[in-house]
Amino acid sequence: MQTAGVTATIGATALSGCLSRLGLGGEETNASEALDEEDLGDMEASEEVEIDLWLSVGAEDLLQEMADEFAGESDTISVNVSQEGSYNEVFNGLQQAQTADEPPEIAHLNAVHTLPASAGEMIVPAGDLIGSGLDSDDFVDAVGNYYVNDDDTLLGLPFAVSTVTCSYNVDAFEAAGLETESDSVPLETYEDWTATSTALVEEAGFPQAVTWPALGWFYESFMSMQGQAFLNNDNGRSAPATESLLDAEAVREIYAWNQSMYEDDYYLNSGGWGDARQAFLNEEAAVLLDSSSNLRSMSDGADEAGFEHEVGMVPHHQNRDGEGLIIGGGSLFVPQGIEGASLEAAAEFLLWLSEPEQQARWHMETGYYPSSLEAEQIVADDGFYEEYPQFQRAFQQLKDRPETVATAGAFTFDHGEIRTELDNGLDRLFGGNDLDDVLTSMKSDVDAVLERASEADPR
Amino acid sequence: MSEHTDRLQIFSSTREAALLLLPTMLFILVFLYYPFVETVFLSFHRIRILGNETWIGLDHYVRMLESSDYRYSFGVTILFTAVTVTVSLLLSLLISFLIHEVDRYKNLYLVSVIWPYALPLAVAAVLLDFLLHPQLGVFTWALDTYLGIEFAWDTDGRLALVAVMLGAIWQGMGYNIIFITAALGQIPSAITDAAELDGIGRLQRLFRLYVPLISPILVFLIVVQTVGAFFGGFALVDLMTSGGPNNATNILMFNLYQDAFRNQQFGYAAAQSVVLFAFVAVMMVIQLKVTDRYAYYGGA
Numbered sequence: 001m002q003t004a005g006v007t008a009t010i011g012a013t014a015l016s017g018c019l020s021r022l023g024l025g026g027e028e029t030n031a032s033e034a035l036d037e038e039d040l041g042d043m044e045a046s047e048e049v050e051i052d053l054w055l056s057v058g059a060e061d062l063l064q065e066m067a068d069e070f071a072g073e074s075d076t077i078s079v080n081v082s083q084e085g086s087y088n089e090v091f092n093g094l095q096q097a098q099t100a101d102e103p104p105e106i107a108h109l110n111a112v113h114t115l116p117a118s119a120g121e122m123i124v125p126a127g128d129l130i131g132s133g134l135d136s137d138d139f140v141d142a143v144g145n146y147y148v149n150d151d152d153t154l155l156g157l158p159f160a161v162s163t164v165t166c167s168y169n170v171d172a173f174e175a176a177g178l179e180t181e182s183d184s185v186p187l188e189t190y191e192d193w194t195a196t197s198t199a200l201v202e203e204a205g206f207p208q209a210v211t212w213p214a215l216g217w218f219y220e221s222f223m224s225m226q227g228q229a230f231l232n233n234d235n236g237r238s239a240p241a242t243e244s245l246l247d248a249e250a251v252r253e254i255y256a257w258n259q260s261m262y263e264d265d266y267y268l269n270s271g272g273w274g275d276a277r278q279a280f281l282n283e284e285a286a287v288l289l290d291s292s293s294n295l296r297s298m299s300d301g302a303d304e305a306g307f308e309h310e311v312g313m314v315p316h317h318q319n320r321d322g323e324g325l326i327i328g329g330g331s332l333f334v335p336q337g338i339e340g341a342s343l344e345a346a347a348e349f350l351l352w353l354s355e356p357e358q359q360a361r362w363h364m365e366t367g368y369y370p371s372s373l374e375a376e377q378i379v380a381d382d383g384f385y386e387e388y389p390q391f392q393r394a395f396q397q398l399k400d401r402p403e404t405v406a407t408a409g410a411f412t413f414d415h416g417e418i419r420t421e422l423d424n425g426l427d428r429l430f431g432g433n434d435l436d437d438v439l440t441s442m443k444s445d446v447d448a449v450l451e452r453a454s455e456a457d458p459r
Numbered sequence: 460m461s462e463h464t465d466r467l468q469i470f471s472s473t474r475e476a477a478l479l480l481l482p483t484m485l486f487i488l489v490f491l492y493y494p495f496v497e498t499v500f501l502s503f504h505r506i507r508i509l510g511n512e513t514w515i516g517l518d519h520y521v522r523m524l525e526s527s528d529y530r531y532s533f534g535v536t537i538l539f540t541a542v543t544v545t546v547s548l549l550l551s552l553l554i555s556f557l558i559h560e561v562d563r564y565k566n567l568y569l570v571s572v573i574w575p576y577a578l579p580l581a582v583a584a585v586l587l588d589f590l591l592h593p594q595l596g597v598f599t600w601a602l603d604t605y606l607g608i609e610f611a612w613d614t615d616g617r618l619a620l621v622a623v624m625l626g627a628i629w630q631g632m633g634y635n636i637i638f639i640t641a642a643l644g645q646i647p648s649a650i651t652d653a654a655e656l657d658g659i660g661r662l663q664r665l666f667r668l669y670v671p672l673i674s675p676i677l678v679f680l681i682v683v684q685t686v687g688a689f690f691g692g693f694a695l696v697d698l699m700t701s702g703g704p705n706n707a708t709n710i711l712m713f714n715l716y717q718d719a720f721r722n723q724q725f726g727y728a729a730a731q732s733v734v735l736f737a738f739v740a741v742m743m744v745i746q747l748k749v750t751d752r753y754a755y756y757g758g759a
Contacts, residue, residue, distance in 0.1 A: 092720050095509035116723065120508030268594070271613055275595075284594075413507070417722040427704035430614045456507050 040133045043074045043348050045341040051077065051105035051349065054084040054093065056330055057160050057293065059366050066361065070352050077345040087113065087330060088416065094335060098122065103335035105346040108159065110330050112415035114147055118155050119413075119458050123333040127154035129347045134354060135372075142324075142398050143371045145408060147331050150459075156331030157350045158371040159362075163325040164212075164221040165292040165394045166315075170308035172286035176204035180310070182393055187287065187312035188322065190257040197266035200286045208268035210261065212289030213276045214426045216419030217328055219254065224406045225316040226250040227323035231450070234405045236412040240457035241450055244418075246443040252435070253317040259435055269430050281305050289314065292394045293329060295367035299388060311390035314397070324401025326409035329368060369395055413453035421445040495736075502730035507723060519730035528706060529714070529731070535620065536711045540688035543627040548680060550628065551635030556665050558636075559643040569640060576633025580691070584698035587626045591699075612700075616707025619700050623708050626695045627688065635680050642673035674754040682746060689739050711735050 055063060060083040067079035084090045087110035097103040109117055117123050126147075127134075131154060136144060143158045166187060173180045176199040186192040197209035212218050223230050228250035231241035245251065261267035268285045270276040273294075280288035281301045290298065295311070302309035316322040332353070334346045352358060359370035360378040370376060376395065379385060385392040401407050412418065425442030429435065470476040502519055504512040523529045558568045575583060590598045593613040602608045612618035646669060654664050670677065693712045696702055702709035702717060709717075711731065719728030 088721055091723070099510050116508060120511060122508055269613065270594070279594075414722060417724075420717070420721070424703065424705045427614065427616075431616065431704060432614075456505075 039344070040130065040347065041351055043070070043077065043352060045076045045344040045348065047341045048076045049078075049341040049345045051079055051342055051345045053079055053081045053106040053332075053349070054090050054104045054108060055081055056084070056087040056090040056108045056110065057368075058083070059160075059362075062362070062365055066353075066358060067349070070349060074348070076341075077348060079345075079349055091117070094122065098335060098337060101337065103337050105334065105338050105342050106350065107333050107335055108330050109156065109333050111146060111328060111409075112419075114155055114331065115411055115415075115457070116413055117333060118149060121336060123155065123335055124338070124343075125149065125153045125155050126157045126332070126334065126350060127152075129334060129343075130157070130351045130354070133351045138356070138372045138374050140369070140371055140373060140399055141403050142327055142401055142407070143369070145403055146327055156333040157354055158329075159332045159353065160293065160329045160366070160368040161327050161331075161371060162291045162293040162329040162368055163327055163394070163398050164218055164289055164314050165295060165397075166312040167280065167288045167290060167295070167298050167302075167390075168310055168312045169280070169283065169286040169302070170310050172200060172204050172206060172283065172307070176200045176202075176286075182310050182312060182390070185310070185312050188315060189318040190253070190315055191318045193287075193315050194257070194261065194264075194266065196287070197261065197264070201266065204286065206283070206286050207265075208279075208285050209266045210287040210289075211268040211270045211276045211279045211285040213273050214269055214271060214423065214430070215273075216422030218289060219422055219426075220410065220419075221314060221325050222254045222316075223251060224324060224326045224409065225314055225322050226254065226320055227404070227406050229405045230410045231412060235408055235410045237405070237408060240454035240459055241410065241412050242447075242454050244443055244446040244450065246439055246446060250317070250320065252439060253320075255429060255439060256435055257317070259429055262430055277301075283307065287312070291328060293366060293368045295391060295394060296365065296388075297367070299390060309390065311393040323404060324407040325397060326407060327398070363391070363395075367391065367394075369398060373399075412450065413456045414449050417449050418446050418453075421449060498729045498732050501726055502733050504726045506725040509725065512726070515726070519727045520734070522727065523730060523734065528709075531706065532709050532711050532714045535707070535709060536689065539620070539624060539627070539692060539710055540685055542624050543631065543688050543692075544681065544684045546624075547628045547631045547684065548635055548677070551632045551639055551680075552665070552670070552677075554632070555636050555639035555643060556661075556669070558640055560661070569636070572636050573633040575630050576637075578630065580630060580694035581698060583630045584626060584695045587622070587629075587695075588699055591622050591625070614704055616704050619704055619708050623692065623695050623699055626699065627692055630695075631684060631687065635684070638676050638680055639673065642676040643669060646672055675756055678747070678750040678754045681750060682743060685746065686739060686743070689735065 053063070053067070060081055064079075064081040067081050071078040084093055087108075090107055091109055091113045094103060094107045094109070118125070134154070136154070139158075143161050144154070147155045147158055149155055168185065168187065170180050173185065173196075176196075178196060178199055179185055186196045193210065200206045200209040220230050228248055229235040229245055232243045232245060233239040233241050235241070258267060262269060268276075268279055270279050270285075273290075276285075276288060277290065277294065277298065279285045280290075280298065283305070288298070299309045313322070314325060332350060334343070334350070338346055354371065356370070356372045356374035356378055359372050359375035360382070362368060363370040363375060364379055364382070364384050370379070376392075376399075380392070410418075421442060424445065425438050428441065429438045470479075501512075503514060503516055505515045505518070506512050554572055558565060558572070561568065578586070588596075590596050591610070591612070593599055593611050596610075599610040602610050610618060610622075612622045650668065650672075651664070654668055659668070690712055692710050693716065696708050696710055696713045697716075700708040702713045712735070715728050715731045715735065718724045718731065
């Protein structure tokens with residue numbers, strides 16, 4: 001019995017060990033008062049300091065290399081980059097570090113954490129820190145518009161921003177007798193995708209034609225392509241959202257199309273990211289919807305696998321105009337509790353990272369979008385887009401999107417849990433449940449989360 | 460002589476004994492009891508960001524009672540535990556018996572059946588995923604090709620639960636077999652010889668003779684494996700199904716983790732943790748009382 005009791009206690013302990021309550025670390029810092037604006041951009045702190053940056057995505061080595069270059073030019077600042085797990089793990093880790101009064105100077109959080117982090121006063125708005133040094137006119141609208149509060153203050157420095165991107169296997173399209181040029185490839189509407197899938201399976205002998213991870217973000221992107229907001233109150237931007245709009249006809253069109261593609265064996269339900277990418281590279285599917293952040297890896301992988309890789313379109317219903325994609329990925333935040341030389345160093349490094357040269361390099365080596373238009377020009381001048389035109393095509397789709405309620409994307413607490421409910425709905429759909437039942441239950445599940453989320457939202 | 464002086468005196472003073480006990484007591488207090496009390500405290504609070512707590516009393520417990528998802532998760536956990544513990548013990552008993560009976564290569568058989576237990580659960584889950592993957596798995600491919608059976612556990616919740624249970628049974632058997640084989644080895648050969656002279660069949664010998672004799676070990680394994688199933692299925696679920704499809708494999712431990720570390724509902728997760736602890740503790744008491752009645756510890 002003692003063994004059982006002790007083991008059971010450990011179960012509880014495992015959780016609470018991570019939940020120690022000590023209050024948010026440090027006094028709140030008024031960043032604009034703490035920093036001397038005149039010194040901003042000199043790449044120096046008032047004393048020698050080493051700062052930590054917690055990254056949530058891959059490319060840790062690349063960012064460390066960039067940070068070392070920055071440190072080489074600075075007499076006082078060095079930056080230590082570490083990959084601290086997934087976005088969720090970094091968000092949780094940051095909270096624990098703040099309770100222990102030891103937050104990193106910079107943390108990389110997901111877009112969906114922007115609201116809880118800022119409303120929970122976990123972070124210092126980036127605009128207060130480096131706003132005077134930023135050229136906000138140079139920001140890509142889609143990026144700049146996401147991470148701002150009601151006063152248009154930038155909350156975090158957009159970094160590793162991505163969208164859903166469509167990759168296709170040019171050789172497979174050729175074998176199926178389809179148009180292969182990216183401007184005219186038949187991948188614009190649901191009708192196109194179905195007809196293209198038929199050709200790929202019947203003419204090119206593919207077991208299945210298309211795949212993407214069955215995850216909520218992709219379906220929110222489908223909604224924005226349909227011009228359909230996901231949540232009420234302007235996608236939760238004018239006021240906390242209280243209801244999802246999953247009963248809209250535009251949403252039904254998405255799921256009906258996906259269901260028929262699945263039942264016809266055209267859509268490969270590959271579950272997670274890794275399986276979908278493997279299916280594309282192993283030529284089990286000829287079209288892949290993925291994060292643009294993985295473009296470089298898919299392009300190189302296709303080279304190795306011996307087929308040509310191109311970027312197509314994320315589809316919309318044939319009776320609608322394709323509106324545009326929501327953004328995903330993350331942003332760099334400076335936590336509350338960072339002060340003095342550390343705060344100066346964090347601000348200097350963020351400002352340096354926001355410069356077009358750094359944004360261009362990050363874009364070229366990863367596929368994540370740059371936040372600045374000038375960076376795109378640098379990439380173009382470098383001749384990179386001639387070698388990898390698919391990068392430009394993907395970025396173009398984000399740049400060209402109209403700024404509407406739908407493309408702004410949902411802004412709410414508990415966005416992660418909402419996406420889990422979308423994933424569960426998909427499980428039911430692919431498990432053979434009736435489409436309307438799935439949509440109804442999914443709406444009530446998401447609305448139940450929204451009820452709690454809107455209560456927590458201080459806006 | 461007083462009762463006190465009857466006892467074996469190792470330390471001349473209680474102060475010395477207390478001092479020696481102190482490190483252990485401190486360790487237990489800091490790493491076991493303090494976090495447990497903290498968890499109970501957190502369960503009465505709403506916490507959206509760590510450090511910002513609002514007292515809400517029993518709201519989380521009420522929400523748990525009212526939540527059909529939580530009740531479902533509870534049911535799945537009990538089913539998972541009952542099936543994995545029963546099947547794993549039964550199979551382990553049979554395999555151990557066969558190893559006990561065999562004359563040659565005993566150690567080779569023993570090592571080969573214990574081997575899966577030596578694998579970390581995460582590695583076992585990745586291996587199983589390779590074997591059982593709905594589209595790419597070797598085992599599922601063979602099932603589909605030769606028997607025409609589609610083992611689509613990525614979309615069928617019941618099959619997903621079966622896949623995870625198979626994993627837990629396969630991985631857990633090694634531990635049972637170590638103990639049962641050792642216990643069978645302790646049985647005096649005279650008993651076996653007498654049974655054989657009386658013409659008792661093998662299976663009868665196992666269930667009528669050996670099982671009662673090794674019952675204390677079986678009780679121990681039932682208790683340990685039950686606790687293990689409640690707390691230990693996490694890695695398999697996390698790596699193989701992530702609780703899906705449609706929450707079909709969302710056992711309590713995984714549900715708790717999701718609510719704490721994915722959904723940032725630390726208070727609600729703490730309440731789930733407290734309930735899980737209480738449930739397992741009560742179940743252990745009942746289990747020990749019931750099984751004690753049937754276990755044979757020697758003597759008259």
